[in-house]
Amino acid sequence: MTKYLILFLTIIFTSCKGQTQKTNEKEEVKDPIAIIQENEKKATEKRSENIGELISIISFKVKTDNKKDYEDGFIPWASIENAKQDLPNLYEGDEIVIKENSVKVIIDYPLTNQYEFTITSNDGFSRKQLLSEINLHYFKLYEEEEKSATVKTIPIDKRTTMYNRNQTNGKYGIWGHDIADLVLSAIEVYKTSTGQIILILGIES
Template sequence: MKNILLIISFVFIIQGCKTKNEKNKTELNQTVNEITFGVKVDAKEGFENDIMPWISVKNPESEIESLIGKDEIVIERKFALLRIDYPLSNPVEIMIMSDSSKGFTRKQLIEEISKAYNQIYKEEEETSIIKTIPINEREGMINRNKTDGKYGIWGHDIDDLDLSGIMVREIDSGHLKLELNIES
């Protein structure tokens, strides 16, 4: 009888430890911060408070001067893990590094994200047997056809993509993972 009680106690202790470890793991994957992007625009464009709530992924340079808080440090780390999953069938994670020991500004983040997306779209074209149908040859909806390259891009050309925000999560390794809110 003592052995059975000892075994049952041991099982409860192990279950308690497992639950605690799972809880700690969950806590480490919690959102640390959300970074938003807004670009000051002319009132004629019709955005609330004259702020466009996103910035171009393909070519942000023309909008960076009007990017609100562009020089504000929004991630106080030298490195971050950038997750790109939209519109990719095969998501990718890329370690990015800040130019500054203080961390990343909004401007640096959009520049890194733009560089990564442009490289991904370039590699997709280079590795795909199914080529992207030119926009002037598309019928019906003018969405991009799915290609079968390294990333399996579907649905949208890079010109269609805008960054509206980033969810910053701390992961088990202690690094920050950046999950992008991409609008299309």
């Protein structure tokens, strides 16, 4: 009886071990393009209603001489990577678009775990101020991601299966896009029930 019991347990152990290996193999070969498509879908489905009342939307556009591609003479976004170059030509860049003295900014694209920061100003905030701060914090979070990740970013010249940035497993779980891909087209301004101002970024790629 003992002999048959040992044989039975050995078969179960071998079977389970083999099943685990198969599962791991499936996880390793998961299509990276499918991962990006899934994350993009989740990003578009995010809802902001529970944040508070939407009180305004701030648009961003940059003056350009390239009227072949932009008939009205404006690019309908500002670069995240090259914000400093866009600042001088930012449409109504010095206009105070938020009068409150403190705002919380939420960055959630292309992140698995969102990044937040708070900025203060005695005179409110202009488009130039907001773009400058967003630029600064995007570079900061991308740097923190790379330092904290064990799965590192594949350099562009070494990407073979796809051009997009691979997903890394650092503090924020950045996926799909290098910072050079990102542009700011708008900011949604929300006010919570306690009066806090929260900014949700309209980031495109």
